[in-house]
Structure formats: structure tokens, C-alpha cells
Amino acid sequence: MAVRLDYVLKETGSNLVRNLTLTLASLLTVAIALAFVAVSFLIGTGINQSFLGLRSDVQMFVYMNPGATADQIDSVSKNLQSNPQVESVKFLDKEKTYAEFKRLFADQPDFVESINPEELPQSFRVKPTSTDADVVSAVGTEFENMTGVYRVEYAEEYARQVQKSLSTLNSWVRLFGVALIFVSVLLIFNTIRTAVFARRREIEVMRLVGASNWFIRLPFMTEGMVQGLLGALAAAGLTWGFDALWKRNFVNQVSFELLNQIKWTGGDLWKAVIMILVVGAVTGAVGSGIAVGRYLRV
Amino acid sequence: MIKLENVSKIYKGEHMALRDATVEIEKGEFVFLVGPSGSGKSTFLRLLNREETAEKGKIYVAGKDIAALPGYKVPYLRRNIGSVFQDFKLLPNKTVAENVAFALEAIGRPKSVIREAVPQILELVGLGRKEGSMPNELSGGEQQRVSIARAFVNRPLILLADEPTGNLDPATSVGIMKLLDRINRTGTTVVMATHDRGIVDTMRRRVIELDRGSVVRDQARGVYE
Numbered sequence: 001m002a003v004r005l006d007y008v009l010k011e012t013g014s015n016l017v018r019n020l021t022l023t024l025a026s027l028l029t030v031a032i033a034l035a036f037v038a039v040s041f042l043i044g045t046g047i048n049q050s051f052l053g054l055r056s057d058v059q060m061f062v063y064m065n066p067g068a069t070a071d072q073i074d075s076v077s078k079n080l081q082s083n084p085q086v087e088s089v090k091f092l093d094k095e096k097t098y099a100e101f102k103r104l105f106a107d108q109p110d111f112v113e114s115i116n117p118e119e120l121p122q123s124f125r126v127k128p129t130s131t132d133a134d135v136v137s138a139v140g141t142e143f144e145n146m147t148g149v150y151r152v153e154y155a156e157e158y159a160r161q162v163q164k165s166l167s168t169l170n171s172w173v174r175l176f177g178v179a180l181i182f183v184s185v186l187l188i189f190n191t192i193r194t195a196v197f198a199r200r201r202e203i204e205v206m207r208l209v210g211a212s213n214w215f216i217r218l219p220f221m222t223e224g225m226v227q228g229l230l231g232a233l234a235a236a237g238l239t240w241g242f243d244a245l246w247k248r249n250f251v252n253q254v255s256f257e258l259l260n261q262i263k264w265t266g267g268d269l270w271k272a273v274i275m276i277l278v279v280g281a282v283t284g285a286v287g288s289g290i291a292v293g294r295y296l297r298v
Numbered sequence: 299m300i301k302l303e304n305v306s307k308i309y310k311g312e313h314m315a316l317r318d319a320t321v322e323i324e325k326g327e328f329v330f331l332v333g334p335s336g337s338g339k340s341t342f343l344r345l346l347n348r349e350e351t352a353e354k355g356k357i358y359v360a361g362k363d364i365a366a367l368p369g370y371k372v373p374y375l376r377r378n379i380g381s382v383f384q385d386f387k388l389l390p391n392k393t394v395a396e397n398v399a400f401a402l403e404a405i406g407r408p409k410s411v412i413r414e415a416v417p418q419i420l421e422l423v424g425l426g427r428k429e430g431s432m433p434n435e436l437s438g439g440e441q442q443r444v445s446i447a448r449a450f451v452n453r454p455l456i457l458l459a460d461e462p463t464g465n466l467d468p469a470t471s472v473g474i475m476k477l478l479d480r481i482n483r484t485g486t487t488v489v490m491a492t493h494d495r496g497i498v499d500t501m502r503r504r505v506i507e508l509d510r511g512s513v514v515r516d517q518a519r520g521v522y523e
């Protein structure tokens with residue numbers, strides 16, 4: 001027999017209002033837990049993205065001897081460009097190197113003065129296709145021995161360290177997020193169970209008069225879903241606030257060395273919000289379905 | 299209508315609440331279940347609407363072996379069986395009319411049916427003017443009438459009553475018994491567990507006596523003892 005929609009809506013509404021304090025309590029806990037989930041997701045995404053930015057910077061420098069001939073430079077350049085492991089190559093000639101040099105040591109004009117542009121080594125900035133440290137150093141060794149090459153330098157060691165600490169941080173944040181999802185599931189489940197317990201007489205009567213299990217279950221499930229959704233909406237508000245605070249206080253602020261690298265897009269924010277809405281609704285509905293199940297055993 | 303064949307019910311593997319009971323009840327009968335507390339009267343009733351299942355023997359209700367019913371069909375069995383209890387089991391936050399309507403809503407009856415059936419049944423049990431009252435505003439006898447109205451509003455084939463007068467004074471009990479008798483006269487089979495000697499002796503209906511789970515007496519037009 002079909003369950004009437006108006007009946008389900010009426011029951012859901014009146015039960016939510018009747019158990020107002022309980023509803024509010026669970027709503028708040030769910031909101032806070034889900035907000036934590038969303039925030040940890042955002043921070044995790046931000047760390048990943050800052051890490052991507054850093055990885056794209058992993059470079060290798062091939063320095064030429066100051067006295068390298070045009071032929072030698074040309075030969076190294078061609079070899080670099082044809083190497084399958086190399087994504088892009090940028091050549092810094094004497095002028096560009098000197099310009100860069102002046103920029104780097106702008107605060108030490110005496111030092112800049114003392115250097116003859118002719119003495120500066122010309123160099124190639126190489127971006128390998130792979131960020132894997134082993135691949136990068138293999139490419140480097142290949143060019144170290146070419147004539148005219150002074151030496152090869154890697155950004156690799158620094159990158160490797162940052163990579164390690166960031167991915168550790170990232171996995172901790174993810175773990176925290178998963179734990180919080182688990183906690184919010186338990187919270188919703190527990191609140192509905194209390195609500196079900198408060199109404200066990202009604203359930204008993206419904207069973208006695210021959211209500212089908214789905215008929216008994218459905219209002220509880222929509223109630224759980226509405227609670228989960230409301231909690232998630234509040235959590236979305238909190239997440240939005242967090243997003244604004246973070247952007248204002250950390251992103252691109254020079255004073256926060258590592259934190260200012262952690263940023264996310266508006267799309268990520270939406271993803272986080274949709275995720276907690278779905279988690280809220282589904283756990284609310286499923287949790288109450290399970291919670292009421294105890295009382296339906298025939 | 300109801301048939302028990304060598305039915306035994308054992309609680310927690312030791313206590314035998316019902317012992318090899320064989321009973322047949324025809325459609326339209328009025329049956330008293332008597333016996334001391336703990337003799338198995340409530341278990342007998344609970345087995346009929348499958349709130350409990352028997353360890354041994356077969357139970358047929360309206361021709362069907364109810365142990366064989368899959369769980370999802372049990373609600374349909376219960377729609378044919380009304381239940382009345384000593385403690386009424388009314389919902390305290392619903393009015394008299396809502397309590398009765400709840401039984402119809404719960405089995406998905408359309409609103410038009412509910413609007414018609416509820417005042418009609420309340421009139422039948424003599425509560426035509428109390429439909430807007432809350433249960434705690436009613437006397438015990440009136441509350442039991444509401445519970446009977448709820449059990450009967452769906453016109454079940456069978457009405458099970460577990461000490462329906464257990465909480466009521468004798469004068470009020472007489473009124474409740476008259477109501478149950480009237481329901482029985484519509485063709486509904488009534489099975490009532492009771493301790494009330496006066497009622498059994500006055501009504502002179504079939505009496506099944508239980509003692510420590512066994513049927514020790516089954517007497518047409520019987521008395522309490």
C-alpha cells in the first residue's frame with residue numbers, strides 16, 4: 001500500500017517541532033562536525049594545490065662555463081630540447097643573467113658593481129617532464145659531462161623535503177576529516193535513536209494496528225534527512241565564514257610563510273558544501289532508518 | 299477462524315509459557331481465557347497476532363499458518379486482528395479522534411474514509427461528544443472505549459482483549475463488556491483474557507482455562523471456576 005506523502009510530511013514536521021530541544025541539540029552538533037569535515041577538506045585541497053604549484057617549480061639549472069663557445073651552447077641547447085625527459089628549456093644569456101643577478105642582489109650595489117657581466121655563467125633553466133627526483137637527477141648527470149658545461153644544480157633536494165612534510169600534513173588532515181565524518185554519523189544516529197525511543201509507544205501502536213514497516217520508518221527517515229540537511233546548511237554557513245576568514249588573514253600574506261600557500265578556489269568551496277549536504281542528508285536518512293529498525297523486529 | 303495445534307511456547311529456553319495447547323475457535327465466538335497470573339493467557343494472545351512465535355506446533359488464523367508468513371506480511375495479519383489492553387495504550391498527545399484516526403492512517407486509508415469512519419465508531423462506543431478530548435481528560439472506562447474504538451475501526455475479523463477491565467471498577471467494567479458483546483454480535487470473534495470472575499460468570503460464554511501453560515478446561519457456556 002502506498003504511503004501517503006501528506007501523512008509523512010505532517011508527521012515529520014510535527015515531530016521536529018515537538019522535539020525542538022533535541023532537534024536543536026543534534027542540529028548544532030551535526031553542524032559543527034560537518035563544518036570540521038568541510039574545513040579539513042578545504043585545507044587538504046589547499047595543501048595539495050600549494051604542493052602542485054611547488055612541483056611545477058622543480059627545476060634544474062645547467063650552468064655553462066663563462067668561456068663556453070656558441071657551438072657548445074648550441075649543442076647543449078639542442079640536446080636538452082630533444083631530450084624526452086625535458087618539458088621545457090629556457091636559456092638565460094649574459095644580459096638576462098646579469099639582469100637577474102642585479103635583481104637578486106639589489107640591496108648590495110657594491111657587490112653588483114664588482115662583478116663583470118662577462119664573468120657570469122650563462123645557464124639553462126630546465127623543467128623536466130617528471131617531478132620524480134630520480135628521473136631529474138638522471139637527466140642532470142647526462143648533461144654534467146658535456147663539453148662547455150660548468151655544472152648542474154637541482155632544486156630537487158628542497159622539493160623533496162617540502163613534498164614530504166606537506167604530504168604528511170595532508171594525510172593527517174584527511175584522517176581527521178574521515179574521523180569527523182564518522183563522528184557526525186554517530187551523532188545523527190544517536191539523536192534519531194533518542195527520538196525513536198521517545199516515540200516507541202507510537203511505534204508500538206502502529207505495529208499493533210498493522211502499519212507496514214516502511215510506513216513506520218519513512219517519517220523517521222525524512223525527519224533524519226531534514227535534520228541532517230539543516231545541520232549541513234548551518235555547517236555550510238560556518239564553512240563560508242571560515243573561507244572568508246582564511247582568505248582575509250592568510251592567503252598571500254607575506255607574514256605567513258607556509259600558510260599563505262594554502263588556498264582553494266570557489267569551486268572547491270562548492271564541492272565541500274555539496275559534499276557535507278549529501279553526507280548530512282544521507283546519514284540522517286539511513287541512520288534513522290537503522291535506529292528505528294530495532295523497534296520493527298517482528 | 300483460530301486453530302492451535304499442539305502449540306508450545308518456551309521463553310529463554312526453560313520457562314514453558316504454553317504447553318502443548320490445542321484449541322479451535324470458530325468465527326463469531328466469544329471466548330474467555332482464564333487462569334492465574336503467569337498461566338499463559340497473554341502469551342496465548344500474543345501468539346495469535348505474531349508478536350511471539352511458537353517453538354512447537356502450528357497456529358492458523360483465518361486459514362493461514364501464521365508461522366509461515368514472511369515478516370513483511372505480518373502487518374496484513376494484524377490488520378485483521380484488533381487488540382485491546384489493560385493499560386489502553388493510547389497516545390497521550392493525540393485527541394480521542396486522532397487516536398482512532400491514527401489506526402487508519404497507519405494502514406494508509408484515504409482521508410475521506412477516515413473522516414467518515416472515526417465519528418461513526420466513536421458514536422458506536424458512546425464517545426460521540428468526546429472526540430476533541432485528550433486521553434488524560436477521560437475516565438478509565440472512557441479511555442478503554444477509545445482503545446476499543448481504535449481496535450475495531452478497521453472492522454477486524456478478530457478482537458483480542460488482554461484484561462480489558464483489569465484497571466476498571468465493576469460498574470465501568472459492565473459497560474465495557476456490553477460494548478465487547480455488541481462487537482461480537484457483528485460477527486467479530488472475541489478472545490478475552492481475564493481475571494474477572496463476575497464478568498465470566500455473568501456472561502456465560504465459552505471458557506478456556508490455562509494452568510502453568512496447559513489447557514486444563516475448555517467449556518462452552520462456562521463459569522470462572
